[in-house]
Amino acid sequence: MPAAVGERYLIESPExxxxxxxxxxxxxxxxxxxxxxIVYDEIEAAGALxxxxxxxxxxxxxxLKDGDPDRWFDYVVGPQSIKKYLFPAHQKLxxxxxxxxxxxxxPAGDDYPKTAFFGxxxxxxxxxxxxxxxxxxxxxxxxxxxxxxxxxxxxAVQCARSAETCFCASMNTGxxxxxGFDIALTELDEGGFLVECGSEAGASILGGLDLAGALDGDWxxxxxxxxxxxxxxxxxxxxxxAEVLREHLDHPRWDEVADRCLSCANCTLAxxxxxxxxxEDVTDLSGDHAERWRTWDSCFSLDFSYIHGxxxxxxxxxxxxxxxxxxxxxxxxxxGSSGCVGCGRCIAWCPVGIDIxxxxxxxxxxxxxTGE
Amino acid sequence: xxxxxxxxxxxxxxRVLRTWSELSDVRTMELQPVDGSTVSFQPGQFNMLYAFGVxxxxxxxxxxxxxxxxxVHTTRSVGAVSKALNSVADGDVIGxxxxxxxxxxxxxxxxxxxxxxxxxxxxxxxxxxxxHVLNNRQDYAGMTLVYGARSPQDLLYPYELQAWKARFxxxxxxxxxxxxxxWSGQVGVVTTSLDRALAGVDGAxxxxxxxxxxxxxxxxxxxxxALGVTEDRIWVSMERNMKCAIGFCGHCQxxxxxxxxxxxxxxxxxxxxxxxxxxI
Ligand SMILES: Cc1cc2nc3c(=O)[nH]c(=O)nc-3n(C[C@H](O)[C@H](O)[C@H](O)COP(=O)(O)OP(=O)(O)OC[C@H]3O[C@@H](n4cnc5c(N)ncnc54)[C@H](O)[C@@H]3O)c2cc1C
Ligand code: SF4
Ligand code: SF4
Ligand code: FES
Numbered sequence: 001m002p003a004a005v006g007e008r009y010l011i012e013s014p015e016x017x018x019x020x021x022x023x024x025x026x027x028x029x030x031x032x033x034x035x036x037x038i039v040y041d042e043i044e045a046a047g048a049l050x051x052x053x054x055x056x057x058x059x060x061x062x063x064l065k066d067g068d069p070d071r072w073f074d075y076v077v078g079p080q081s082i083k084k085y086l087f088p089a090h091q092k093l094x095x096x097x098x099x100x101x102x103x104x105x106x107p108a109g110d111d112y113p114k115t116a117f118f119g120x121x122x123x124x125x126x127x128x129x130x131x132x133x134x135x136x137x138x139x140x141x142x143x144x145x146x147x148x149x150x151x152x153x154x155x156a157v158q159c160a161r162s163a164e165t166c167f168c169a170s171m172n173t174g175x176x177x178x179x180g181f182d183i184a185l186t187e188l189d190e191g192g193f194l195v196e197c198g199s200e201a202g203a204s205i206l207g208g209l210d211l212a213g214a215l216d217g218d219w220x221x222x223x224x225x226x227x228x229x230x231x232x233x234x235x236x237x238x239x240x241x242a243e244v245l246r247e248h249l250d251h252p253r254w255d256e257v258a259d260r261c262l263s264c265a266n267c268t269l270a271x272x273x274x275x276x277x278x279x280e281d282v283t284d285l286s287g288d289h290a291e292r293w294r295t296w297d298s299c300f301s302l303d304f305s306y307i308h309g310x311x312x313x314x315x316x317x318x319x320x321x322x323x324x325x326x327x328x329x330x331x332x333x334x335x336g337s338s339g340c341v342g343c344g345r346c347i348a349w350c351p352v353g354i355d356i357x358x359x360x361x362x363x364x365x366x367x368x369x370t371g372e
Numbered sequence: 373x374x375x376x377x378x379x380x381x382x383x384x385x386x387r388v389l390r391t392w393s394e395l396s397d398v399r400t401m402e403l404q405p406v407d408g409s410t411v412s413f414q415p416g417q418f419n420m421l422y423a424f425g426v427x428x429x430x431x432x433x434x435x436x437x438x439x440x441x442x443x444v445h446t447t448r449s450v451g452a453v454s455k456a457l458n459s460v461a462d463g464d465v466i467g468x469x470x471x472x473x474x475x476x477x478x479x480x481x482x483x484x485x486x487x488x489x490x491x492x493x494x495x496x497x498x499x500x501x502x503x504h505v506l507n508n509r510q511d512y513a514g515m516t517l518v519y520g521a522r523s524p525q526d527l528l529y530p531y532e533l534q535a536w537k538a539r540f541x542x543x544x545x546x547x548x549x550x551x552x553x554x555w556s557g558q559v560g561v562v563t564t565s566l567d568r569a570l571a572g573v574d575g576a577x578x579x580x581x582x583x584x585x586x587x588x589x590x591x592x593x594x595x596x597x598a599l600g601v602t603e604d605r606i607w608v609s610m611e612r613n614m615k616c617a618i619g620f621c622g623h624c625q626x627x628x629x630x631x632x633x634x635x636x637x638x639x640x641x642x643x644x645x646x647x648x649x650x651x652i
Contacts, residue, residue, distance in 0.1 A: 093381050093382075094381070094382055094383075096424065096425075096467075098424065101465070102385055102387070102406065102464070102465025103385070103424055103465060103467075104385075105382060105383060105385070105467065107379055107382055134619075134620070135620065137618075137619045137620075137633070139618070139619070139633065140380045140618040140619060140620070141380075142379075142381070142620060143379050144379075249649055249652075250649075275620070275622060276621060276622030276623065277615065277616070277620065277621045277622070278615055278621070278623075279427075279428070279615050279616075279621075281425060281426060281427045281428070282425075283425035287425060290424055290425040292381075292428075294381075297615075297621070297622070297623075299622065304613070304623060305612070305613055305623070306613055307611060307612065307613050308450040308451065312612065312613070312651065312652075313651045313652075314651065315651060317651075318650070318651030318652075321651075322625070322652075325627075326625065330625070330627055330628040333627075333628030333629075334628060334630070
């Protein structure tokens, strides 16, 4: 049956959808179990999806474990996000060759095939939309990012459960993705999936499938799924955090968290919105061929703020403060939204379990001036 | 490939017309686009200069914006890239991206008494604004330049300083931290010279442009405020690590601002909240 944008359908299993994407020539990137965690990689069939697995996450802790063998998507986000595809960790920008008359520069193309991201969660779509604004800031646009993004199809999975580290509900980014997808699936409690068609590209894929129309009751059941996921969330971000952090740059809590923070940069690497980068200039042995590469960087490294004479932020305290105030406060000034989508990755993947929601709450709490 | 060729991350080739030494570790170079196009920039803006195979750094434009035939940069050798840039020879080709960033609002401040306060190499980013005021001197109520350097040997553009000083329509004060034999000028910090230069001037008529080490700028702004100059008539140029100059790399952040896009020139009241904090 032909599918239409804004319509809802039912399907039994995600298998034919993965098949239709492959048939339409998409490279399909989806969740898989690898290295003891859910990671993103290319999949050749729905069989590669980590069906039956679930995860256990808390501060500094992540573990995959067996869940209901029939459930397809009972895990949430792992350490990676699709950031690694749209904004590669190591990317050639251009190369230059010496000539008798100086040198020539040619831009690096990239061979990014038409790609479908399968199984993206609401918070990941929100993170991607945040990076869209970073890499097209109104004055300058990263043409490579723009090309990759335009060549991507988003198949969302609406979350049926939250991890202990999730707090998207308080960031208004999830657990239900309202937009930003081409196709969205909700795994229903009774089995089967409710399918939302979000775009013409999504409609053209869905049109090739054996779909049944969804009834109002099915849609209610789908909404219940994400409502339940939201109700499971125990963490939340304090409400006025942008203002609180702006006004409390000298709060004693910064010293306290700096005592625990290892300045390891795990949080920034796992974060789906962190966009900072460094450049590397390399030459071959002859010295006649040079390249410029862009690599992920982190505001937690000492070199990050280096200017001649020394780093501007030598202390861990100033680096943690930069990271957190950027995410939750100055991001609003720069891009008109928070830089945090509440995915909880920085909490689970911090080796010492530092929790951004707890730190924000501590800074927001009235100071105990009695010194007790 | 059209879109790629216009990519803001791709340097354009510029030929070195001429270079010369200014100070023991400072050189100036004149550049022209290899493709023959003209150059235009606003005083206070900077370029990202690329030395083949070594790297790219932010360097302010130090020439006259009225001259569209070439672009001028003055660079101090401090590390790998600046050293490589300072070892180019006439005729060599380097990569240039830019111009980037905000400008000294010299045009907007027409009619005012313009006060330039420079420390060390900070004179280089101010020079295009100084040229503009001197070229259009009749448009301004006054022109004062207070310049401080470590020692007489560290004074940048000494011949120009003399020429500017010799004009009857300028007030140019030069001071050094440490005198040397033969130095008969002022010795001391710029703020002392600034107080002297502005004695009898109504601070309300002053628009001030300040560039130098952060600590020098902080003291200068205090002095200016004490002289009655309001914060919305003071501009400073900020410096941070820069890897992209286009708002992508995140390195140059200063609170809400990207110094590469929202700066480097800021009206002081925009940055005064954070400039007094440490390790921002
Ligand atoms: C807006 C702006 C304008 C500038 N204008 C001038 C100028 O007109 N003349 C001049 O001599 N210098 C200027 N600088 C400083 C110049 O960019 C640094 O001296 C240069 O980056 C040092 O690079 P390096 O590799 O030689 O030295 P290293 O000390 O080895 O630096 C290593 C790397 O750190 C970064 N870095 C180090 N110091 C600075 C710095 N001060 N600012 C930004 N990044 C830095 C660079 O990426 C550099 O490649 C300016 C800086 C900024 C931000
Ligand atoms: S700051 Fe932490 S919770 Fe927020 S988006 Fe980044 S990784 Fe997720
Ligand atoms: S907050 Fe945690 S993950 Fe982030 S740098 Fe500090 S120790 Fe590493
Ligand atoms: S220099 Fe990269 S964001 Fe400003």
